[in-house]
Amino acid sequence: xxxxxxxxxxxxxxxxxxxxxxxxxxxxxxxxxxxxxxxxxxxxxxxxxxxxxxxxxxxxxxxxxxxxxxxxxxxxxxxxxxxxxxxxxxxxxxxxxxxxxxxxxxxxxxxxxxxxxxxxxxxxxxxxxxxxxxxxxxxxxxxxxxxxxxxxxxxxxxxxxxxxxxxxxxxxxxxxxxxxxxxxxxxxxxxxxxxxxxxxxxxxxxxxxxxxxxxxxxxxxxxxxxxxxxxxxxxxxxxxxxxxxxxxxxxxxxxxxxxxxxxxxxxxxxxxxxxxxxxxxxxxxxxx
Numbered sequence: 156x157x158x159x160x161x162x163x164x165x166x167x168x169x170x171x172x173x174x175x176x177x178x179x180x181x182x183x184x185x186x187x188x189x190x191x192x193x194x195x196x197x198x199x200x201x202x203x204x205x206x207x208x209x210x211x212x213x214x215x216x217x218x219x220x221x222x223x224x225x226x227x228x229x230x231x232x233x234x235x236x237x238x239x240x241x242x243x244x245x246x247x248x249x250x251x252x253x254x255x256x257x258x259x260x261x262x263x264x265x266x267x268x269x270x271x272x273x274x275x276x277x278x279x280x281x282x283x284x285x286x287x288x289x290x291x292x293x294x295x296x297x298x299x300x301x302x303x304x305x306x307x308x309x310x311x312x313x314x315x316x317x318x319x320x321x322x323x324x325x326x327x328x329x330x331x332x333x334x335x336x337x338x339x340x341x342x343x344x345x346x347x348x349x350x351x352x353x354x355x356x357x358x359x360x361x362x363x364x365x366x367x368x369x370x371x372x373x374x375x376x377x378x379x380x381x382x383x384x385x386x387x388x389x390x391x392x393x394x395x396x397x398x399x400x401x402x403x404x405x406x407x408x409x410x411x412x413x414x415x416x417x418x419x420x421x422x423x424x425x426x427x428x429x430x431x432x433x434x435x436x437x438x439x440x441x442x443x
Contacts, residue, residue: 189215191438197240198430200414207414207429208240225264232257246416246425247381248374254280270300282372289380289419290371292317306333310343360391366409378419385409387434398442405436
């Protein structure tokens with residue numbers, strides 16, 4: 156199960172990097188339910204007086220896992236509600252945006268050292284006033300894991316997504332290294348995570364990843380797509396209170412932030428950088 160967990164975490168590393176799933180440890184505890192609240196304070200769009208801030212509520216849960224001989228199949232669910240504070244209602248008249256993800260993962264154990272995997276993730280992101288085709292996107296990832304030793308694994312893959320910067324194809328390479336019994340390092344494209352177990356019940360997690368999402372919205376001005384992007388760094392303390400219960404607290408900083416708003420015909424309404432800002436997250440995880 157440990158090697159499968161690493162492969163799942165690699166897949167979700169790419170997934171969360173490109174689609175802003177607040178899931179930095181989702182697949183490292185595959186049999187767990189996680190709830191969290193996070194946010195960032197208002198900051199001005201460069202060159203304007205318009206301010207943007209957000210608060211997010213997230214639920215992540217596994218739905219299904221089954222292993223038959225060398226084949227494994229897993230399914231999960233992520234729901235995210237975003238309370239958006241956008242000060243110019245003429246550009247974006249929204250205060251509540253939602254997204255639902257359904258990651259489906261198929262794995263094949265080729266040998267003791269080699270696994271194949273296919274991840275397909277459909278996403279629905281909208282204000283839910285009216286759900287149409289533009290509210291749906293998907294990500295597909297095909298990859299492999301090659302284990303060189305008990306402590307080191309290489310990952311290779313390529314992904315295609317319609318939900319980040321229009322249509323995107325990207326090959327990737329990564330690795331997972333268990334430096335010691337108390338620490339490990341995961342690198343997968345723009346996703347970076349280092350975990351150190353201070354004690355049996357307290358972990359320190361340092362990470363960096365792309366963050367952002369795109370929502371299809373409707374208001375009095377018509378249909379508009381709203382995109383928020385950033386690169387997020389964070390430091391997390393996770394307390395494993397009991398065998399089945401953990402709480403976590405994260406603090407970090409978001410860089411390279413950008414806001415884009417487009418009309419349904421592709422006309423750009425807003426395309427500006429957003430000021431750097433701190434980020435926080437508080438969460439709870441229940442392990443099955």
